[in-house]
Amino acid sequence: MSVKNQKIFDWIEEWAYPELVADKDRVGLLVGSPADEVHKVLVTLDVTGDVITEAEEENVQLIVSHHPLYRDPIPYLRSDIYPSSHVYRLIQKGIALYTAHTNLDAAPGGINDILADRLGLVDIDLLLPTVEEKLYKVVVFVPVGYEDEVRQAMCSQGAGWIGGYSDCTFQLEGTGTFRPLEGTSPFIGETGQLEKASEFRIETIVPQKKLKKVLKGMVAAHPYEEVAYDVYPLENKGVKMGLGRVGKLPEPLTLADFAQKVKDCLDLEVVKVTGDPERSISKVALCGGSAMFFLEHAIKRGADVYLTGDVRHHGALDALDQGIAVVDAGHYGTEQVVIPVLADYIREKAKEAGEELTVVVSRIQTDPFKYL
Template identity: 45%
Template sequence: MSKVATGQDIIKWFEEWSPKQLAFEGDPVGLHVGTLNKKVNKVMVTLDVLESVVDEAIENNVDLIIAHHPLLFKPLKQVSPDNEKGRIVQKLIKHDITVYAAHTNLDVAWGGVNDAMCEALGVNVKDVLIETERERLYKVVVFVPQTHENEVREALGDAGAGHIGNYSHCTFQTPGIGAFKPEEGADPYLGTEGEIEKVDEVRMETIVPQSVLKTVLKAMDQAHPYEEVAYDVYPLELQGEKKGLGRMAELDEPMTLESFAERVKDAFDVPALRLVGDKKKMVKNVAVLGGDGNKYISAAKRKGADVFVTGDLYFHVAHDALGMGLNVIDPGHHVEKVMKRTVHDFLKEKFEQKQISTDVMISKAHTEPFQFM
């Protein structure tokens, strides 16, 4: 029978994909208004939290709003109906609507905003634009009775252990003899109190990223038959998965800058965009960064980009791009709206996997502040 998820459940699953620690320092990600300690019948995904979005949430009986752009970039000095922020907070509290923001962490996360933009553009992702971290890796070694090796192996892999390249559930094991003596008060799976018990066991080892280490250990403990599980955790010098802001991608075939700009317009459904460079020049290597990419034109050039797709381009930065021979396409900041479908689909799939009846919807409110003439 399906059940309704709590806010804590939903954000736990969400942060397994887009953990808060990926966010840039000072970025106010996470809970903004309300509580996660409640049942959530409906989630709404939005780019921005404007008053029109909150009104839409109220009309649709939404319990939780997940936004890309934080509602509160700075602390409020007062909550008053005389300004939009105050009215928003009052409405949210009155109608018990929780707001959670995933900003730069969703930009950095694989499968997040920048990957969604690349998918919309039909380009093949090759690398990150700016590396921000390499995830730390650990070796987990657990000693398992041979009768339960399959159960424990599956639990480890299902929890995220053993990912090497395009392979999952990777483990190595060797047979051996485990020995133990249950003492007074023990409740052993095998053996008798006060007597040495010897068991045919395997030493099973696997590689685990830091982000899922606690989840993996919990799953291992639940699948293991012993009252006290014997295991070791070793930090590794190996580098884990690269994470970073923006993406370096490649077109299947070269095309003119003008043709690619038309593709960008169509992909993001924008009526106009700004173009820097020679429209007749051929491009193949594409840098993509949602939002404000002014600080990263040099990085795009160093990475070998022929064209940089980003937003909020400044006048003088456009001159700098021309000077270094980098073409730039600026379709605006609002094209990050592609994250709405991405987050919606992630949650919908997760709810189906978990047999959760919680509904998820995409906000239809228009939050692009600019009009084009």
């Protein structure tokens, strides 16, 4: 048995919503076809020549990466010029490439939540909200006796969630009318005759990312040949999502102790630190990868320290002058944490779907730096 690429992409995008992708980011299917069959998936932070070799040796049909193979458009497809040479090689070997980047950074449970969880932060909030989930009201009319089946089908696909409550719906009994015309096969009534049917009006709330699945499940469970339903956009406030997180340590630590905690939690040999090692750290702002451009947001949120990667000389001086400590745990160090989580997620989705799919984590160390 095998799985089509598109099904795996759908699973990933249920978590890392496409709406969270930053402008000009290269995400999604970069090489290959959605219709290709997959038996084995390789999950990696970066796509390097060594990773492609590993994929070949592992007989992989799909690479799922966090970082895009290329950032700028490729004007040609040549085997002798990087990075098109890697694309050329993937095509030759029949290996597809899919990337979840900034959408996985911002997703609930993504990189920044993983970092916050590893550090044991509490009272966690978004550092920079970027997207507010759109909500819809779905109303469907169901013949008496089938209301529970249709309602369950909708809720099982993600309808009816309000805060900490699931299966939130409302139903009202009434009378529906319809006249089956020539060529129809009515579940109730006769062709050409006006039918008055006892029906329930069922309504519930649905987030945008779940809307297609809810409607598909609803129609599949509904006994009518033509399902009467309405979809209304709502002004209700949906879940906010975005980049970075801010939270508190359970107990204050010195900056030196916090830096050691970061090393321990992320399995790092070294981190760079700016600020007095003895200063007290209670409130932490963080953003995985290269995100020093969010420093001002960390300051506005009253953070004592900002954890990120790729901190440059002048950025560190800016932080010192504004009284906030910085811990640079590296681009690789702050993002590698998501790879085993992403692999486990794909495995679990395949198991839930009853699909046979092998998912492996790359063994290639893609941190380009050595610390001597």
